[in-house]
Amino acid sequence: xxxxxxxxxxxxxxxxxxxxxxxxxxxxxxxxxxxxxxxxxxxxxxxxxxxxxxxxxxxxxxxxxxxxxxxxxxxxxxxxxxxxxxxxxxxxxxxxxxxxxxxxxxxxxxxxxxxxxxxxxxxxxxxxxxxxxxxxxxxxxxxxxxxxxxxxxxxxxxxxxxxxxxxxxxxxxxxxxxxxxxxxxxxxxxxxxxxxxxxxxxxxxxxxxxxxxxxxxxxxxxxxxxxxxxxxxxxxxxxxxxxxxxxxxxxxxxxxxxxxxxxxxxxxxxxxxxxxxxxxxxxxxxxxxxxxxxxxxxxxxxxxxxxxxxxxxxxxxxxxxxxxxxxxxxxxxxxxxxxxxxxxxxxxxxxxxxxxxxxx
Ligand code: PMP
Numbered sequence: 429x430x431x432x433x434x435x436x437x438x439x440x441x442x443x444x445x446x447x448x449x450x451x452x453x454x455x456x457x458x459x460x461x462x463x464x465x466x467x468x469x470x471x472x473x474x475x476x477x478x479x480x481x482x483x484x485x486x487x488x489x490x491x492x493x494x495x496x497x498x499x500x501x502x503x504x505x506x507x508x509x510x511x512x513x514x515x516x517x518x519x520x521x522x523x524x525x526x527x528x529x530x531x532x533x534x535x536x537x538x539x540x541x542x543x544x545x546x547x548x549x550x551x552x553x554x555x556x557x558x559x560x561x562x563x564x565x566x567x568x569x570x571x572x573x574x575x576x577x578x579x580x581x582x583x584x585x586x587x588x589x590x591x592x593x594x595x596x597x598x599x600x601x602x603x604x605x606x607x608x609x610x611x612x613x614x615x616x617x618x619x620x621x622x623x624x625x626x627x628x629x630x631x632x633x634x635x636x637x638x639x640x641x642x643x644x645x646x647x648x649x650x651x652x653x654x655x656x657x658x659x660x661x662x663x664x665x666x667x668x669x670x671x672x673x674x675x676x677x678x679x680x681x682x683x684x685x686x687x688x689x690x691x692x693x694x695x696x697x698x699x700x701x702x703x704x705x706x707x708x709x710x711x712x713x714x715x716x717x718x719x720x721x722x723x724x725x726x727x728x729x730x731x732x733x734x735x736x737x738x739x740x741x742x743x744x745x746x747x748x749x750x751x752x753x754x755x756x757x758x759x760x761x762x763x764x765x766x767x768x769x770x771x772x773x774x775x776x777x778x779x780x781x782x783x784x785x786x787x788x
Contacts, residue, residue, distance in 0.1 A: 469770070476692045522646050588618070731770045734757065
């Protein structure tokens with residue numbers, strides 16, 4: 429019924445929905461703590477809420493197919509031109525659009541072991557070949573990725589910080605990598621978690637765009653900006669590259685509510701600062717508990733931490749029975765690792781309490 433390369437795709441496994449667990453376990457939805465999808469525990473930015481209320485009045489109309497107002501805000505914030513921007517229905521849409529634009533059967537694309545699961549999906553969805561490069565200490569091995577580039581390679585995906593491992597590539601290492609990638613190969617630098625980085629380790633990736641016409645920087649409103657449910661992301665690239673991707677983009681891929689909320693979220697610098705501060709606090713709370721309990725974890729630069737246990741399947745079942753949803757990493761070939769997103773202090777505390785009881 430479908431080409432072999434479609435049948436070969438392992439389906440993406442999202443975090444278990446609260447409603448489903450509530451029904452399975454006979455728990456009240458309000459008692460469930462979901463720390464499974466790297467969402468912002470503070471909820472919507474207040475400015476986005478106000479923008480959404482205003483945008484509801486216009487829902488009988490189509491969205492602006494070019495996303496003019498949102499692009500204007502992005503252009504101003506990042507000092508780029510409108511024609512360098514691609515808007516996506518979440519950054520997943522961007523990743524898939526980039527694959528559809530630049531890859532076809534007979535091509536290949538490079539990504540790292542333990543990198544974000546959507547890269548292999550996007551590559552396979554167009555019948556191209558996946559080149560998965562072994563990770564180094566759970567992070568991207570840039571030298572090995574460089575060496576893996578073949579004449580038929582058109583794309584390289586780099587996640588920085590990476591999900592689910594939280595590893596970070598420092599600006600110097602990334603820059604050296606970009607300098608060595610052949611210009612005919614596009615590099616997708618996925619920076620979904622970049623807002624959480626302290627300035628000392630953050631790359632000037634957007635500044636690099638003028639130097640590297642083969643660089644595509646991908647960002648999202650789903651994490652620090654708190655709009656995961658609305659689905660908005662964007663890419664910045666050389667105008668020729670952005671123009672090609674925009675040819676394949678569906679004109680109304682980002683709906684009106686999402687456009688309005690994202691534009692307002694960019695202006696809500698107070699919310700962003702609170703999100704980042706809360707994340708720093710929560711990270712200390714979780715890693716402090718892992719240390720106390722003697723559980724190894726991967727130091728993370730995102731809004732989540734991956735930790736290792738003797739039997740992740742059993743621990744996950746225990747957490748679920750007690751109304752705590754985290755992400756099993758078996759689909760990432762890390763069968764004894766779980767990833768927990770950073771929540772509100774009381775949500776983190778609940779996770780720690782149930783974890784501690786399980787380890788007993
Ligand atoms: N890239 C990375 C590294 C991610 O972790 C995620 C979210 N899990 C995404 C992209 C996609 O996020 P969204 O589609 O919500 O923008």
